[in-house]
Amino acid sequence: MSLIDDEDNTPFETSNTSDLDLKLQSSIETLTQILGPIPSLSSSQDSSLTLLHDTNLTQTISTHLKLPNSGAGNNNLCRWLYDTFQSSHPDLQLVVLSFLPIIAGLYLPRAVLRATSLAGFEAILLALYAHETTSRDGQPITVSIPDLSNSSLYHESKAPIKNKAVELNMTIVSPSLEPHGTVRSTRRARIVGVALELYYKKIALMPISSKIEFCKFCLVWATGKEDGDGEDSVGKKALSGDQEEASSSSNGEHGVDGSKEKREMKEELSEEKSWRRVPLPWELLQPALRILGHCLLGPNRTNKELTDAALAATKSLHARALQDVDSQAILATGSILRLGTMASETSPELDHTEIRDYMNPVISL
Numbered sequence: 314m315s316l317i318d319d320e321d322n323t324p325f326e327t328s329n330t331s332d333l334d335l336k337l338q339s340s341i342e343t344l345t346q347i348l349g350p351i352p353s354l355s356s357s358q359d360s361s362l363t364l365l366h367d368t369n370l371t372q373t374i375s376t377h378l379k380l381p382n383s384g385a386g387n388n389n390l391c392r393w394l395y396d397t398f399q400s401s402h403p404d405l406q407l408v409v410l411s412f413l414p415i416i417a418g419l420y421l422p423r424a425v426l427r428a429t430s431l432a433g434f435e436a437i438l439l440a441l442y443a444h445e446t447t448s449r450d451g452q453p454i455t456v457s458i459p460d461l462s463n464s465s466l467y468h469e470s471k472a473p474i475k476n477k478a479v480e481l482n483m484t485i486v487s488p489s490l491e492p493h494g495t496v497r498s499t500r501r502a503r504i505v506g507v508a509l510e511l512y513y514k515k516i517a518l519m520p521i522s523s524k525i526e527f528c529k530f531c532l533v534w535a536t537g538k539e540d541g542d543g544e545d546s547v548g549k550k551a552l553s554g555d556q557e558e559a560s561s562s563s564n565g566e567h568g569v570d571g572s573k574e575k576r577e578m579k580e581e582l583s584e585e586k587s588w589r590r591v592p593l594p595w596e597l598l599q600p601a602l603r604i605l606g607h608c609l610l611g612p613n614r615t616n617k618e619l620t621d622a623a624l625a626a627t628k629s630l631h632a633r634a635l636q637d638v639d640s641q642a643i644l645a646t647g648s649i650l651r652l653g654t655m656a657s658e659t660s661p662e663l664d665h666t667e668i669r670d671y672m673n674p675v676i677s678l
Contacts (some may be wrong), residue, residue: 321633322521324620327634328660333402333403336400336401336402336405337360337361337380337402337404337405340393340396340397340400340402341354341360341364343393343396344393347377347389347390347393348373348374348377348390350586351370353367353369353370354367361402361404361405361407361408362404364408365404365407365408365518365520366403366520368522369652371411371520371522371523374390374412375412375415375526376386376415377390378389378390378412378415378419379419381429382429382430383419383433383434384419384420384423384429384430384431384432384433384435385429385431385432385433386430386432386433386436387433388433391434391436391437392433392603393438394409394412394416394437395433395436395437395440397409398410398437398440398441398444399440401557406444407515407519409576410441410511410515410517411511411520412521412523413441413508413509413512413523413524413527414512414523414524414526414527414530415526415530416434416437416438417438417505417509417524417530417534418527418530418534419434420438420505421501421505421590421591422434422533422534422537422591424498424501424588424591425590425591426589435495435496437516438496438504438505438508439493439494439495439496439504440510441507441508441511442490442493442504443492444511445490445507445508445510445511446490446492446507447491448605449489450611451489451490452489453485453486453487453488453489454485454486454487454510455483455484455485455486456483456484456486457482457483457484458482458483458484460483462531466574470552486599487507487510487599487600490507494578502592502594502596502597503596503597505597506596506599506600506601507600509600509601509604510600510603512527512600512604512605513600513603513604516604517611518610521613521616521618521619524604524607524608524613524619524623525619527601527608528605528608528619528622528623528625528626529603529622529626530539531605531624531626531627531629531630532625532629533589534590534591534593534601534630535590535626535629535630535632535633536590536629536632536633536650537590538589543576572626579637584635590633593630593633593634593637593642595641595642598630598642598645599645601630602627602645602649603647605623605627605630605649606649606652606653607628608620608622608623609623609627609649609652609653609656609657610652610653610656611625611656614656614657620653620657624650624653624654624657625655627646627649627650627653630642630646631643631646631647631649631650634646634647
């Protein structure tokens with residue numbers, strides 16, 4: 314079963330069936346060597362669907378990706394994700410794309426700190442960026458906006474008829490792409506944003522758990538905190554625990570000096586919390602808001618966990634925009650927040666037996 318259809322009818326590249334089967338089997342064997350035996354794959358008739366939707370397998374891969382050194386260039390799981398996407402297997406590419414929220418969510422805060430090697434994450438992001446660059450063939454993504462100054466077809470116009478054709482108002486949603494072989498600080502937001510645009514194109518095929526992860530990391534990007542609990546995400550809790558353990562052992566040996574060291578470490582951690590907030594330029598914020606809009610208004614809006622996470626992420630991004638005094642971001646986040654709130658409100662059921670007087674409508678203030 315192939316999962317290559319998407320909203321804009323631009324499927325991933327495909328090969329013949331035998332090559333796809335060989336690539337799928339090879340990818341599963343490599344993943345088994347990294348994670349160990351995967352019972353759900355051995356008992357499944359469709360391994361590609363299992364890789365995409367198996368909750369336990371997704372949680373295992375997510376746990377490995379959240380390890381402190383997961384983004385290094387020699388990380389086996391990052392190498393598997395990169396090689397799997399480059400295999401051009403359409404269903405396997407969807408599997409890699411489903412983990413983009415975790416990869417991008419971890420990469421951006423760690424890139425701000427510049428504490429560890431992130432070559433593994435960057436290789437995956439560049440592979441997604443290169444795929445989107447090739448598929449666009451140097452053309453930007455545009456939309457046509459109707460010109461409200463033109464008369465409606467259903468109304469008479471007193472304005473003189475124009476001899477020239479009606480001009481379309483074209484708006485560029487995403488500019489044309491240039492190929493990049495490395496991730497520099499000036500290109501980081503653009504590369505991650507393009508990867509999110511590819512994720513949005515395939516979002517109808519993404520598992521709900523992947524969308525929830527994205528909403529959670531949007532909250533991290535905006536505030537530097539996870540779930541508003543005041544604790545820094547992406548491994549800071551583990552780091553804090555290790556340092557507190559070291560401080561307690563030092564306290565046992567040196568008495569007062571140990572307490573002082575522990576207090577200094579806590580102060581350092583509290584100062585580093587603000588570093589976890591990432592810059593949110595429009596080229597990164599726009600695709601993120603499109604994904605959040607799908608989570609709030611799309612077909613999965615009946616999932617309460619997803620809508621709650623999306624609302625929390627949108628509120629945090631709106632507060633961040635107000636703090637940054639970014640008028641474009643304020644308008645966009647405020648509009649999506651309003652639409653999401655309206656969609657979540659319960660409305661009374663429509664009574665089809667009611668006779669309405671449309672000539673004298675009732676206006677409630």
